[in-house]
Amino acid sequence: MxxxxxxxxxxxxxxxxxxxxxxxxxxxxLFKFFGDRSGNEFRSASGKPGYNYWQNSADYKIDVTLDEENEMINGKITISYVNNSPEDLEFVWLHLEQNRFTETSRGTLTTPIQGNRYAGDMDGGYKITNLKAVSGRRGNPSSEYIINDTRMQVFFDEPVEAKGGTASISMNFEYKIPVKGMDRMGQLKVDDGTIFAMAQWYPKMVVFDDIQGWNTQPYLGAGEFYLDYGDFEYNVTVPYNHIVVGSGELLNPSEVLTSEQQNRMAKAAKSDETIHIITADEVGDPSKTRPKQSGNITWKFKIENARDVAWGSSPAFIWDAAKIDLPSGKKAMAQSAYPKESDGEDGYGRSTEYSKASIEHYSNKWFEYPYPNAVNVAADIGGMEYPGLNFCGYQSKNKSLWGVTDHEFGHNWFPMIVGSNERLYAWMDEGFNTFINFYSSEEFNDGEFADDLDETRSYTGWLTSENREKIATYPDVANTRNLGMIAYMKPAMGLLMLREYIIGHERFDNAFKAYINRWAYKHPTPGDFFNTIENVSGENLSWFWRTWFYGNGNxxxxxxxxxxxxxxxxxxxxxxxxxxxxxxxxxxxxxxxxxxxxxxxxxxxxxxxxxxxxxxxxxxxxxxxxxxxxxxxxxxxxxxxxxxxxxxx
Known part of the structure; x- marks a missing residue:
């Protein structure tokens, strides 16, 4: 005793x-109402989109040719833009992100001498020709524009009318494909050819919103993307011996696949087990893998209600697939494309298994996956996400491959479905995604690659460091050594504490699902997230947002x-x-x-x-x-x- x-x-x-x-x-x-979160007609105090919420949209039609010999892209784009805002627009802004790859770009000039993850080539950049911008159906065409760094301002002869006015913007573009593309795109040479990982590959609309108007922050490096939604039709012309995988649905399989490959694809669409469309033994032999034996071939893709598209092309791809079961009863397809160097049961031989499990988990737990395919592409990229397609490190194996695959596919929920502003609020996509990754990893194969996010006390060394920064620090401003904590781990720990300690599973899950459903295919701010969690859970959390997300205390x-x-x-x-x-x-x-x-x-x-x-x-x-x-x-x-x-x- x-x-x-x-x-x-x-x-x-x-x-x-x-x-x-x-x-x-x-x-x-500490307990006072945090921030300016009063409601208005666009965003309600309860966290819902307001009764007059609006956002603009952009549909894209793109024809692009990959010139493998000269490592060039040549393309033509037509953008159909709808101005749903309450004001007329005399001009619009576009992103020209390939202009980051020049010696004088702001991104290049703000990269430390010793370099960092976001260093890239400096011999690229866009050449734009034949611009035509028309407001309305019968407006006079304008060819007036200004290019500054990674932004392009396009002027109209007449303003694009408010509340539903339309515009058409078309142009030709070309650029040299970077080899080192800031760990987001580029080239990888392997034994059977080059893998071209194509992202940030076309001019795209800047978001005009009710928060700051035109979101023209330049593309520097750490800050990612903020884009409107629309439908994409894009045609990719490549050498005959290439395989192309891309965001969305392949529209012309009978033109680009052999009969045997079409049969294998149909079998994979019904299979829980991975089915090879192109085997390792077939790679490098166009007579077995390609329907034509010379010239070029065009692959046609379409994706609806997406904010971006990406694609990969190579003669070196092993290609496999399996079906994805969705809660509604619909089916999608998990696919993987990778070189022989990445093959094996400890490598990309399990990539499709990982992809299928990841998409099914998030669909069942949070919100149903909306796209027809989920493609994992091995490239010389640590890990980068686009709607329906990832680029992941080609040398990744076992737990690291599961981790990067699951993380990048998780991004289909944040920010592809819930379209937050990554360039300003990295924590709203990286942190939220890291949080949902924890539960996906716990579930996969009974915890084969279980995560350690719940071992929060292992991070106290950083949390007490004099060099730590706040979660709310903008990614392009943050010390790159802190970015992993302030964008990924600390916000994820914040959500973990909310679910496992502060609110509890039932109330948190109700609130988090409400946030996803309310803001799917829309543009939430931090305040919209805070208001939704508080109103649905019934908990005043101002003390938590103030101290954990916008403070630096412990x-x-x-x-x-x-x-x-x-x-x-x-x-x-x-x-x-x-x-x-x-x-x-x-x-x-x-x-x-x-x-x-x-x-x-x-x-x-x-x-x-x-x-x-x-x-x-x-x-x-x-x-x-x-x-x-x-x-x-x-x-x-x-x-x-x-x-x-x-x-x-």
Whole structure:
């Protein structure tokens, strides 16, 4: 039996101080409503799109030719633009992201001398010709434009009318394909040819929204993308011996596939097991893999209600596929394209298995996958996502391959379906995706490649570092050494704490699903997310958004003392960090029984100390804060009573 060794005088002194504490400094500012989140006609205070919410749209028709010998792209694009905004537009802006690959681009000039992940080639950039911009159906064509860095301003002869006005913008474009494309696109030479990973490959519309008008932030590197939705039809002409995989549906399989490949594709569409469309033995032999033996061949694709498209082309592809089962009963297809160098059961031989499992998990848990195919392409790219298609590192194996495949496919939900502004709020896509990856990895093959996101205390070294930055830091401003934490891990830990500790599974899942459903194919802001989670869960979380997402403080909840009091126990708690938290304690009694005691976060509103009376006639043997260790509490030494850090006399 444990004996509490307190002298009578000490006991009386402690009790006096506990019940006659000096007034505390209030924490009410932490609990005030956070940010400017009042509703308006475009975005409601409840987190829903407002009754006059609007966004513009753009449909694309693109014909592009890959000149393999000269490593060039030549294309023609026609954009059909709809202005749903409440104001006329005298001009529009487009992204020209290939202009990043020049010596004088802002991205090049803001890259450190030693380089970083986002360094790229400097001998590329767009050549634009034959521009034609027409407002309305019968407007006069304009050819007036200004190109500045990675932005292009296109002027009209007459403004594009508000609330449904239309415009057509067409042009020819060409550029040299980068070899090193900022870890997002480029070329990889393998034994059987070159893999061309084509992304940021066409001029695309800049978003005009109700938050800041034209979102013309330049393409520098770390900041990713923010795009409107529309339908894409794109035709890719390549050398006859190439295989092309792309975002969306292949429209002309009978023209680009042999009869045997079409049969294999049809079999894969009904198979849970991976079916090869092109085997390793067939790679490099066009007589077995291609329907024509010379010249060029055109692959035609279409995807609807997407914000972007990407494609890969190579003569070196092994190609396999399997069906994806969706909750509605619809089917999609998982596909993988990779060279012999990536083959094997420890490599891309399991890529389609991973892809299928990933898409099925997210579809069942959060929101149904909307596209006909999910394609994983091996390339010289660490990992980059586009609607319905990933580029992943060709040397990835086992857990690393599962991790990058699952992560990049998770991006189909954030930001491909829920279209947040990645260039400003990396945490709304990377962090949310890292969070859902945790549960996908827990489920896959009974945790074969289980994630460690829940081991939050392993990150306390960074959380206490003097060089740490806030989650809300813009990605292009952030120190690249911090980007993994502020964009990925810390926001993901924030959602993990909400689900596993603060709100609970049922209320969190209801709120998170509501956020996805409300903002699918739309443009949410951080405030829309905060408002939705609070309104659907019924929880005021201003204290959490303020401190964890927009602050730089830490969690340190302490159990400062346990004292006998009137046949029960008095527990002395303290908030020694900057981030308040609800308190969860596991009480273990001498008879072996256990009890979970929970206290709300509001105990910290009046100050940073709180006394709780544990009413029990049992003898307490041990009390432990946060028994499941969900919180990244920076000081575990004050979480347990009696403290394991000293030996009782």
């Amino acid at each position: 444990r004996v509490l060794k307190l002298s009578i005088l000490m006991f009386l002194g402690v009790m006096t101080s506990l019940f006659a504490q000096d007034p505390q400094e209030s924490n009410q500012d 969690i340190d909840i302490a159990l400062d003392g346990v004292y006998p009091y009137q046949g029960s126990y008095l527990l002395v708690l303290a908030n020694k960090g900057e981030v308040p938290m609800p308190v969860k304690m596991k009480v273990t009694y001498a008879d072996g029984s256990e009890e979970i005691v929970e206290l709300p976060v509001e105990i910290w509103q009046r100050g940073n100390s709180w006394n709780h009376l544990l009413s029990t006639a049992k003898e307490v043997e041990k009390i432990e804060l946060d028994p499941n260790k969900i919180l990244p509490d920076i000081n575990g030494s004050n979480d347990v009573w009696p403290s394991p850090y000293y030996e009782e006399k």
